[in-house]
Amino acid sequence: RLGTLEGRRVLVVGAGEMGEGLARALHGGGVAQILVANRTWERAVEVSERLGGNAVRLDDLPHHLAEVDVLLTSTGASAVILEHGDLATVVGERHGRGLLVVDIAVPRDVDPAAGEIEGITLLDMDDLRDFAEAGIRERQREVAAVQAIVDVELDRYVGESTARSVAPLVASLRARGEAVRSAEMEKFAGRLGNLDERQREAVDGLAAGIVGKLLHEPTIRMKDAAGSARGERLAEALRDLFDL
Numbered sequence: 001r002l003g004t005l006e007g008r009r010v011l012v013v014g015a016g017e018m019g020e021g022l023a024r025a026l027h028g029g030g031v032a033q034i035l036v037a038n039r040t041w042e043r044a045v046e047v048s049e050r051l052g053g054n055a056v057r058l059d060d061l062p063h064h065l066a067e068v069d070v071l072l073t074s075t076g077a078s079a080v081i082l083e084h085g086d087l088a089t090v091v092g093e094r095h096g097r098g099l100l101v102v103d104i105a106v107p108r109d110v111d112p113a114a115g116e117i118e119g120i121t122l123l124d125m126d127d128l129r130d131f132a133e134a135g136i137r138e139r140q141r142e143v144a145a146v147q148a149i150v151d152v153e154l155d156r157y158v159g160e161s162t163a164r165s166v167a168p169l170v171a172s173l174r175a176r177g178e179a180v181r182s183a184e185m186e187k188f189a190g191r192l193g194n195l196d197e198r199q200r201e202a203v204d205g206l207a208a209g210i211v212g213k214l215l216h217e218p219t220i221r222m223k224d225a226a227g228s229a230r231g232e233r234l235a236e237a238l239r240d241l242f243d244l
Contacts, residue, residue, distance in 0.1 A: 006030035009068040011062070013037045014075035015047040018104065022072045025062055028052040035064055039075070062086070065092040071101045073109040084113040091119045104128065170219050172244045177211040 010031050012023045015038035023034055023148055034053030037060075038044035044055040065071060065087070076083060087110070091099070101122045103110040110125060113124030185207060192200060220237065225231035238244060 004030070005070065007032050008070055009033040009035070010070045010072060011035045011037065011056070011061075011064050011068040012053075013058075013071065013073040013081075013109065014105065015043045016074065016076060018074040020047050020051075022074065022104075022178070023047060023051050023053065027053075033068075033070065037061060037064075062090060065090040065099070069097070069100065071099065072104070073102070074104045075109050077109060078107065080108060082110045082114065083112045084117070087111075087114045087120055088117050091117055092118065102128070106126045148239050169185070169223060169238060169244065173218065173222075173238060173242060174215055176242050176244060177215050178208075181211045 002080055005026065008031050010033065012019050012026075012034065015023075015036050019036070019038070023036060026034055034048070034051060035056045036044045036048040036051075036053050036055045037058050038047070039058065041057065043053065044057075047053075048055040061082075073082070087099075087101070096119070098119050098121060101110055101114065101120060103122065103124050106125065110122060110124075112122070112124070114120055185204060192203060195203065218234075222231065222234055222238065225234055
């Protein structure tokens with residue numbers, strides 16, 4: 001809700017396994033500063049040093065909460081450690097800057113009523129789960145859209161591939177038709193001797209048109225059936241009939 005974490009100052013309260021995992025996820029992610037607070041000072045120092053952050057004491061939380069942009073809390077406390085009043089006081093010292101509070105502790109570290117304070121955005125485990133599920137749904141929609149594109153392209157590729165597979169046979173069929181046309185024109189050349197050039201071209205065009213018309217339907221059917229058992233039968237029939 002605050003957008004990118006780049007350049008933000010983050011306070012992690014609770015340096016247990018979960019808290020350290022959060023801090024580690026933020027480390028190197030462009031945050032300007034990571035502060036680590038923990039019940040035991042030594043643990044806060046240990047974790048902060050590993051992650052290039054700074055350890056702070058729990059007693060100093062009000063001061064740091066007035067300065068940071070994000071609070072991540074995950075202590076093992078048995079009761080709330082930040083009351084509504086604590087955060088209401090902090091907001092007054094932030095001069096209008098919003099504070100994102102992410103409470104993943106169970107039980108909660110932050111009073112749920114704090115989310116009603118203007119300037120405080122409070123997220124708990126349920127909110128994070130909702131965000132995660134929304135993200136999954138969005139990715140699923142994106143995957144479906146990509147899959148539709150892939151299906152279209154695959155169909156196009158298969159169509160082009162099958163058309164290419166029959167192209168040599170179609171070319172041979174048309175070459176045979178052209179050879180017959182050419183041979184017949186040569187055969188009757190003597191009888192056409194009294195025709196002028198324009199008339200010869202008309203006869204030649206007529207013969208070519210007849211051959212094209214005769215071969216058009218077999219060509220279309222061959223392309224439509226390409227890649228199927230019927231296509232194989234048609235191909236074999238054409239080879240036998242035209243000696244291809």
